């Protein structure tokens with residue numbers, strides 16, 4: 001496997017042909033949206049079945065977007081302004097076709113007069129409000145992996161890497177390119193740098209349509225200015241269509257937008273040229289009484305608080321209603337006419353141009369399954385190198401292995417009770433430890449998975465297999481070390497086949513337990529709840545494994561068959577002992593030592609040494625079922641709410 005850092009260093013510098021790919025959008029897009037209404041059921045939205053949801057009366061639904069219309073052309077930047085909760089993110093998400101299935105969306109949204117499609121998806125960049133990254137990857141690694149996954153195969157691997165390098169330099173990230181991005185628990189790059197990395201990830205695909213949700217929130221005005229002017233420049237020079245939601249732009253930023261949309265409680269109060277907005281409201285009698293930032297004035301208006309004493313007698317609700325009505329009377333027809341006019345103009349792009357460009361063919365993924373797997377596997381190893389090769393984890397397992405070896409030091413068959421205790425302990429320890437590790441696989445990556453799947457970056461199966469395989473070497477290495485140390489120290493049967501079979505069944509048990517942990521993490525997507533449920537399940541498995549209690553009432557005795565610990569324990573006993581083998585025992589009558597058959601040893605007789613193949617089959621079935629449950633649970637991520 002080629003080392004990524006070496007590869008990055010070896011890539012051609014900025015004069016690579018790859019760097020020109022994002023100078024101009026491949027296909028300029030005219031985005032039109034007309035009468036967009038979005039309703040959600042504010043309560044119980046997750047618990048309702050589709051059937052019940054359909055029966056819900058429309059009064060129960062909350063309308064978040066109330067008939068919004070507009071047009072944004074290539075090279076234009078539309079800023080959506082409005083108070084918190086006015087619907088900016090929802091509209092932006094709807095326009096990026098990333099709304100969740102639980103709401104009801106109506107109206108029309110078209111891209112060059114066509115509905116959303118896979119080629120549009122792959123040429124749409126979406127920068128979410130909250131940046132989502134793998135904290136342990138460096139800036140450079142983050143962008144290179146994104147380039148390898150998102151850029152189509154019409155580009156060579158070296159070109160993809162060169163493009164990532166170019167994005168780094170264009171966005172001024174060279175200084176921090178080798179720093180880890182960081183996260184809640186790990187100090188990394190600054191907020192402004194994170195935002196630029198986030199934008200950079202979207203620039204890699206040379207987007208024709210770029211949607212940015214609050215790209216300046218939390219940044220100082222100079223950094224915000226730099227980011228917005230870079231984006232405006234990209235729109236102009238590359239004929240890109242850019243939409244951004246923005247809370248309260250400074251006056252410097254305000255004048256960079258070509259178009260403005262002012263929202264209030266899901267209603268449009270203004271849609272049109274940024275330069276005309278102040279005239280529009282002053283024409284209605286609303287003008288700032290003092291010199292102020294236009295966006296402050298517009299936000300006051302959207303909140304129903306005119307900064308003008310002529311309207312002191314009007315309540316906030318009255319002001320808002322008046323503005324909504326005025327929009328409907330004065331502007332909505334104009335916007336609709338604009339939409340119609342654009343239809344004719346955009347016909348020039350609306351033919352099958354997307355299909356002419358091989359990079360935009362209507363196939364679902366930009367890269368092959370194998371490439372996705374390889375990149376995701378390498379990315380997973382890099383991100384989790386600290387976790388997987390944690391010396392604490394290794395020390396923990398080594399300590400337990402040696403302790404077991406010492407406690408059972410060179411035991412022999414005369415101590416059959418002790419030996420079966422060790423076999424039981426091996427079954428339960430390796431039925432518990434991997435579960436607790438695997439639970440933490442998917443929940444921390446949920447947001448990332450959701451974001452990347454929504455961008456159509458990769459197939460779920462390539463992610464799933466790469467992710468589970470990434471942890472496997474360590475997951476298998478530790479139990480192998482444990483079995484090797486304990487087995488020989490404890491004096492279990494000194495035969496290579498028996499040792500190898502013992503190791504094989506322990507590893508099978510590890511894979512089953514890992515599957516259980518993956519399934520619990522994926523179903524619950526919450527490590528705390530998953531840990532609580534895992535504790536109950538694994539304890540039930542231990543209790544029913546046949547070591548603690550043998551005389552189980554018939555009506556609950558079936559329970560052992562669903563316990564992976566029972567099957568593993570039985571397989572370990574069957575590997576170690578044969579039914580007809582003798583062990584030294586005390587004679588029942590006459591005293592003294594004699595020989596008894598292992599098959600007659602009370603606890604072994606109860607569990608039985610027959611049916612080994614069935615137990616192995618049961619473990620294999622569990623392995624498949626748990627992993628299927630995990631996979632099916634992950635399928636909903638990216639198409640339902642986070």
Ligand SMILES: Nc1ncnc2c1ncn2[C@@H]1O[C@H](COP(=O)(O)OP(=O)(O)OP(=O)(O)O)[C@@H](O)[C@H]1O
Pocket residue numbers: 040041042045064082083084085086087088089090091103245247
């Ligand atoms: N799925 C949902 N269920 C219930 N309410 C929702 C849902 N989605 C959005 N809302 C509500 O819709 C309104 C608009 O939300 P949105 O996030 O679009 O606002 P915003 O203008 O982007 O706000 P901010 O500037 O604070 O990010 C809010 O009141 C929000 O609580």
